[in-house]
Amino acid sequence: MKLYLVTDEKACLGRDLFWVVEEAVLGGVTLVQLREKNLGTQQFIEKAIRLKALLEPYKVPLIINDRVDVALAAQADGVHVGQQDLPYTEVKKMLPEHYMLGLSVETKKDVQEAEAWELSYLAVSPLFNTPSKTDTAPAWGMEGLRWVRANSRHPLVGIGGLNAVKAAEAVSQGADGIAVISAICSAESPRRAAQILLKSITNAALNP
Amino acid sequence: MKLYLVTDEKACLGRDLFWVVEEAVLGGVTLVQLREKNLGTQQFIEKAIRLKALLEPYKVPLIINDRVDVALAAQADGVHVGQQDLPYTEVKKMLPEHYMLGLSVETKKDVQEAEAWELSYLAVSPLFNTPSKTDTAPAWGMEGLRWVRANSRHPLVGIGGLNAVKAAEAVSQGADGIAVISAICSAESPRRAAQILLKSITNAALNP
Numbered sequence: 393m394k395l396y397l398v399t400d401e402k403a404c405l406g407r408d409l410f411w412v413v414e415e416a417v418l419g420g421v422t423l424v425q426l427r428e429k430n431l432g433t434q435q436f437i438e439k440a441i442r443l444k445a446l447l448e449p450y451k452v453p454l455i456i457n458d459r460v461d462v463a464l465a466a467q468a469d470g471v472h473v474g475q476q477d478l479p480y481t482e483v484k485k486m487l488p489e490h491y492m493l494g495l496s497v498e499t500k501k502d503v504q505e506a507e508a509w510e511l512s513y514l515a516v517s518p519l520f521n522t523p524s525k526t527d528t529a530p531a532w533g534m535e536g537l538r539w540v541r542a543n544s545r546h547p548l549v550g551i552g553g554l555n556a557v558k559a560a561e562a563v564s565q566g567a568d569g570i571a572v573i574s575a576i577c578s579a580e581s582p583r584r585a586a587q588i589l590l591k592s593i594t595n596a597a598l599n600p
Numbered sequence: 601m602k603l604y605l606v607t608d609e610k611a612c613l614g615r616d617l618f619w620v621v622e623e624a625v626l627g628g629v630t631l632v633q634l635r636e637k638n639l640g641t642q643q644f645i646e647k648a649i650r651l652k653a654l655l656e657p658y659k660v661p662l663i664i665n666d667r668v669d670v671a672l673a674a675q676a677d678g679v680h681v682g683q684q685d686l687p688y689t690e691v692k693k694m695l696p697e698h699y700m701l702g703l704s705v706e707t708k709k710d711v712q713e714a715e716a717w718e719l720s721y722l723a724v725s726p727l728f729n730t731p732s733k734t735d736t737a738p739a740w741g742m743e744g745l746r747w748v749r750a751n752s753r754h755p756l757v758g759i760g761g762l763n764a765v766k767a768a769e770a771v772s773q774g775a776d777g778i779a780v781i782s783a784i785c786s787a788e789s790p791r792r793a794a795q796i797l798l799k800s801i802t803n804a805a806l807n808p
Contacts, residue, residue: 434687437686479645482669485672
């Protein structure tokens with residue numbers, strides 16, 4: 393989950409989502425989340441299956457946002473849930489052992505509660521304010537990220553308002569990876585944007 | 601599934617959905633489906649849990665539309681899927697044995713395909729054109745219903761544009777039950793509307 397792409401069709405500036413994702417993967421994206429809030433179930437599954445087939449040869453896992461049923465039907469690699477989605481215990485009941493499970497944390501209470509759970513990562517959300525999502529909780533900021541790092545045993549992914557500079561800073565402050573939407577989806581070259589982000593966080597990890 | 605209520609908050613004319621459902625159950629509704637297309641997952645689950653608690657004392661099962669994950673999280677009694685929802689085989693994989701599973705059939709091909717499947721019922725949809733749903737397939741009509749009866753081994757529920765007279769006709773032509781939305785949700789007295797519908801279809805079943 394070093395460089396995690398969360399999809400948003402609207403952020404792709406009219407370009408094909410599958411093209412954007414493949415370019416991003418060629419640029420170094422290591423994990424992809426399909427997020428769809430307005431698609432019918434069958435269309436959502438079809439999109440997930442197509443994305444899974446695209447990612448498989450690159451060994452990049454596919455995470456589905458919110459919908460455990462869609463993740464299972466599409467044989468994706470994991471599920472990401474927010475605080476307003478399915479509760480952890482219910483997801484765990486439905487999800488086979490080998491599936492990844494990520495959780496967004498928006499408050500210190502969320503982080504503390506998650507200590508008891510088996511999770512693949514926590515998404516520290518939003519790390520900064522972002523144009524992609526406006527209904528979010530207050531941003532954690534770097535100080536918040538350090539607090540989460542000190543109080544969580546889980547791998548951490550920073551999300552929200554990250555560019556190459558801030559991404560590097562997040563990694564140097566304890567994030568194991570960063571997740572982006574518009575920084576890649578809306579970039580003129582998603583491949584180049586991914587390369588720059590990856591280089592930036594790799595350097596930050598080597599020289600903390 | 602003799603008298604099956606499919607909920608639609610918008611059809612309730614501003615009245616509380618839980619009040620409408622309880623009145624309908626007191627009037628004789630035997631099965632309730634919660635259908636929500638625009639709620640977040642957690643809100644959907646909360647509504648389902650509240651509805652399940654309301655229905656439990658009446659021994660009226662709760663069916664969840666489309667979302668297998670929500671049905672499991674809310675410990676509902678079953679799932680209803682349409683042709684645009686999760687595919688049958690995927691639903692079956694996720695759903696414990698004792699859960700009900702209903703399927704909407706819109707074409708003769710849908711009916712024939714469903715012969716190989718284990719289903720609690722087929723919803724013959726729409727039986728007539730209806731104001732509640734405008735994105736539907738062509739209506740089956742009574743001739744279509746007779747064709748489905750002759751070509752399906754499953755219990756049949758007619759849905760779409762049914763009033764007490766048409767409901768009786770549907771039952772006399774082979775439907776095991778009828779499902780309604782606005783005929784109950786939008787009635788001045790949902791309880792009285794349910795009583796009239798139930799009486800009408802019970803008479804029709806006794807005197808085919």
